[in-house]
Amino acid sequence: MSSAINIFWFRRDLRLHDNHGLYQALQAGRPLLPVFIFDPLILSRLEADDRRVPFIYSALEAMRNQLLALGAPIEVFHAEPLAAFADLLKRYKIGAVYTNGDYEPYAQERDAAVAQLLSLNGIPLHTFKDQVLFEKSEVTKDDGKPYLVYTPFYKKWYARLLAEGIPSFPSENAFPYFYKGPQLRWPTLAEMGFSEPLSPLEVPVPSAQLLRNYHDHRDLPAVAGTTRLGVHLRFGTVSVRQLLSQAMLHSETFVKELCWREFFMQILWHFPSVDRAFKPEYDRIAWRDDEEGFNRWRAGTTGYPLVDAGMRELAQTGFMHNRVRMVAASFLCKHLLIDWRWGEAWFAEKLMDFELSANNGNWQWVAGCGCDAAPYFRVFNPALQAKRFDPDNAYIRRWVPEWDTDAYPAPIVDHKTATARCIGAYKKALDRTGQGNLFP
Ligand SMILES: Cc1cc2nc3c(=O)[nH]c(=O)nc-3n(C[C@H](O)[C@H](O)[C@H](O)COP(=O)(O)OP(=O)(O)OC[C@H]3O[C@@H](n4cnc5c(N)ncnc54)[C@H](O)[C@@H]3O)c2cc1C
Numbered sequence: 001m002s003s004a005i006n007i008f009w010f011r012r013d014l015r016l017h018d019n020h021g022l023y024q025a026l027q028a029g030r031p032l033l034p035v036f037i038f039d040p041l042i043l044s045r046l047e048a049d050d051r052r053v054p055f056i057y058s059a060l061e062a063m064r065n066q067l068l069a070l071g072a073p074i075e076v077f078h079a080e081p082l083a084a085f086a087d088l089l090k091r092y093k094i095g096a097v098y099t100n101g102d103y104e105p106y107a108q109e110r111d112a113a114v115a116q117l118l119s120l121n122g123i124p125l126h127t128f129k130d131q132v133l134f135e136k137s138e139v140t141k142d143d144g145k146p147y148l149v150y151t152p153f154y155k156k157w158y159a160r161l162l163a164e165g166i167p168s169f170p171s172e173n174a175f176p177y178f179y180k181g182p183q184l185r186w187p188t189l190a191e192m193g194f195s196e197p198l199s200p201l202e203v204p205v206p207s208a209q210l211l212r213n214y215h216d217h218r219d220l221p222a223v224a225g226t227t228r229l230g231v232h233l234r235f236g237t238v239s240v241r242q243l244l245s246q247a248m249l250h251s252e253t254f255v256k257e258l259c260w261r262e263f264f265m266q267i268l269w270h271f272p273s274v275d276r277a278f279k280p281e282y283d284r285i286a287w288r289d290d291e292e293g294f295n296r297w298r299a300g301t302t303g304y305p306l307v308d309a310g311m312r313e314l315a316q317t318g319f320m321h322n323r324v325r326m327v328a329a330s331f332l333c334k335h336l337l338i339d340w341r342w343g344e345a346w347f348a349e350k351l352m353d354f355e356l357s358a359n360n361g362n363w364q365w366v367a368g369c370g371c372d373a374a375p376y377f378r379v380f381n382p383a384l385q386a387k388r389f390d391p392d393n394a395y396i397r398r399w400v401p402e403w404d405t406d407a408y409p410a411p412i413v414d415h416k417t418a419t420a421r422c423i424g425a426y427k428k429a430l431d432r433t434g435q436g437n438l439f440p
Contacts, residue, residue, distance in 0.1 A: 004095040005179050006030045007088060009037070010074075011107070013100045013130050013236035014059035016066055017172040021128040025098035026174035032098075033179040034067075035088065036060055038078045038192055039110075048195045051318045051352055052231075057189055058201040059237050064183070072178035078187040081114055094123050100130035100236075103265055104356050105272045130169075131233075131240060132262045133161060136269050139262075146270040147263070148371040154259045166241050166248075203237050204228050211250035218253070221309075221321035222394035227254075228319070230353025233261065264361035267371055274360045275341065282369030282376075284429035287339035294342055296412055297332050300400070303411035306386040307331045309399035316399075318352035323389050329366040330380040335418040337425055340367035368426065376426045379419045 008025040014036075016022065025032050038053075046053065064074050077084040088094065097118055102111065115125040129135050139157045140146055147153035189198065206227040210217075217225025232238040240258065247254045268274065277283045296302050300311035310324030320328065325347075332343040344363040348354050364370030390396055393403075402408050 004030055004093040006032050006095050007092075007097045008032055008034045009097060009099040010034060010060075010063075011036075011099065011102055012234065014056065014063065015237050015239065016063055016175075018169055018239035018242055019100070019171045019236075020130040020169040021098050021100040021126075023169035023171035023174065024126065024128055026171055026177045028096065028098070030095045031179035032177055033092065033181075034063070034072075034074045035084070036074065036076050037081050037084045038076070038187065039081060040078065041080065042106075043078075043192060043194075046194075047349070048193055050194060051196055052235075052354070053192070053194045054189060054196045054198050055201075055231060055352065056235060058198055059235060060186075061198075062201040062237075067175075067178060068183075070175055070178055071180045072175070073181050073183040075184055076186040078192050081110055082117055085114055085117055089117075089121055094118075094121075096124050096126060098126045098128070101127045101135065102131075103135065103269045105268075105274075131236060132265055133157075133166065133240065133244060134262060134266075136266065139266065146266060148267075150260065150263050150372045153263050153266075154256060157259050157262065158255070161244075166245050168241060201237065203232055206243075206246070208250050211247060211254055214251045215253040218257075219323045219389050221324050222390055222392070222398070226322065230319075230351075230355075234353050234355050261355075261358060263372075264355075264357040267361055268357035271371075274356065277367075277369035278364050278371045279369050279373075281430050281432075282367070282426075285337075285425055286429065287333075288337045290336060290338055293336045293412060294332075294338055296409075297328075297336060297338070297343075298346055301409050302331065303409040304331060304335075304382040305393070305396040305400050305403040305408075306382050306390060308403070309396045312399040314347070314350050318350060320351070321395075323385070324395075325362070326366060327380050327382050327385045329363055331382055333363075333367045334379045334422040335382075335413050335415070337418075337422055340364065340369070376430070377423055379422055381415060381419075383415065 006025055006028050008022050013019055013021065043053065060074065060076060067074065077087070079087070111125070111127070118125050134157055137144070137146070139153060139160060141152075147156070189196070204227060206229065210225070210227065213225060217223045229238055229243065233240060233243075244255065244258055247258065271278065297307070298311060300308035300315065302308055306324060307328045310320045310328040313324070314320040329340070329343055332338050333340040340363045344359055347359055347363070351359065361370060365373045368374055368376030386393070386396065396403055400408070
């Protein structure tokens with residue numbers, strides 16, 4: 001073996017610019033080989049037409065194209081991470097491995113196992129903070145406990161941001177330090193079991209005008225008033241630091257949304273038991289095992305046009321507007337009284353921007369059982385929501401062209417009756433005497 005190299009392990013930070021871990025790795029004094037691992041454990045849970053795997057593949061290709069001129073390869077594995085590192089250990093003399101932190105429970109386990117394998121070989125795993133501005137316990141209450149309510153978290157998070165500024169890590173200026181070698185063959189999408197076609201990576205750049213109008217437009221699903229950067233934040237094809245720096249110039253509301261993302265990430269870090277209601281008493285709700293209702297919700301045929309438009313947008317594009325996510329999610333767990341975990345799982349399967357922390361946090365917010373949740377008795381009226389946020393029915397018309405014809409189904413439940421049923425079921429669960437009289 002020739003002289004030692006370092007490895008940079010890409011995971012949810014698929015960009016060459018302003019990448020903290022990559023920046024540190026490129027400074028470390030040894031040629032740097034970038035690596036990505038398609039983990040069969042994760043892929044095996046996805047459908048063949050999943051859109052996220054081709055997205056990741058396109059992001060990798062975009063980086064490969066950037067590095068091509070330098071003769072610098074990226075190695076891509078389709079293997080269990082431990083097996084991929086065992087292979088790298090056989091083929092290279094490795095000085096150190098660099099990566100950016102990942103806070104999800106599975107990632108924690110995986111990283112611990114890889115760190116152990118590396119340490120048995122005398123190799124350190126260096127991990128950096130990249131996907132958030134503040135991680136883990138960096139923003140806590142004065143007594144060191146995690147915040148469970150968003151607004152005080154935001155205040156402290158923002159004060160710290162102002163005090164410390166937003167750092168930058170210009171990894172793009174250190175390209176000469178990449179390892180030079182032949183580009184090895186990558187597993188193809190088809191070989192990994194995926195059928196969606198590959199399209200070139202396109203990263204939307206939010207204009208100053210979009211950010212300035214964000215506060216007024218973000219709730220209107222017919223208007224292109226949000227950034228559509230969710231999937232890019234998820235996989236790191238944008239730098240959250242650069243996005244925040246831009247947002248600070250134009251929109252406090254947008255900065256607050258990015259802080260919601262970090263709020264839910266710190267909640268997940270401190271409370272990783274995501275399959276239980278954050279407020280345990282909500283797990284006493286007698287959810288209805290209504291397969292038929294669930295199927296109609298998924299298919300977008302509930303007879304409530306705003307809900308149906310959202311569910312169809314999700315199925316056809318992998319995206320749903322935030323306002324409509326709230327209405328559709330509320331409809332499932334309140335009007336249909338179906339366990340929020342069913343809906344959470346469906347969103348996890350379909351959303352391009354699926355993020356465990358944000359999906360679980362928002363579903364629990366809607367269901368009323370989250371740490372800083374909407375009060376359970378506030379039940380969205382889908383018809384009023386449509387009137388307010390889609391007054392010309394432009395969004396509904398786009399996704400449910402038959403909505404005002406006889407072909408469109410009658411409402412699956414009556415709003416008033418369903419709301420009363422929901423409030424009754426919640427009251428019963430939350431009233432420790434079981435008499436339903438806690439909230440007269
Ligand atoms: C039931 C439900 C499930 C959701 N599941 C997810 C999910 O799996 N992944 C996800 O990223 N967001 C989720 N959201 C939050 C929000 O709907 C999306 O972040 C947003 O619609 C993405 O579109 P955008 O990029 O155009 O957002 P923009 O409005 O442009 O916002 C910019 C970014 O801020 C962050 N953000 C905005 N709102 C929220 C929020 N409420 N919670 C956390 N982060 C937020 C996201 O990273 C988003 O991309 C969910 C919301 C609900 C109600």
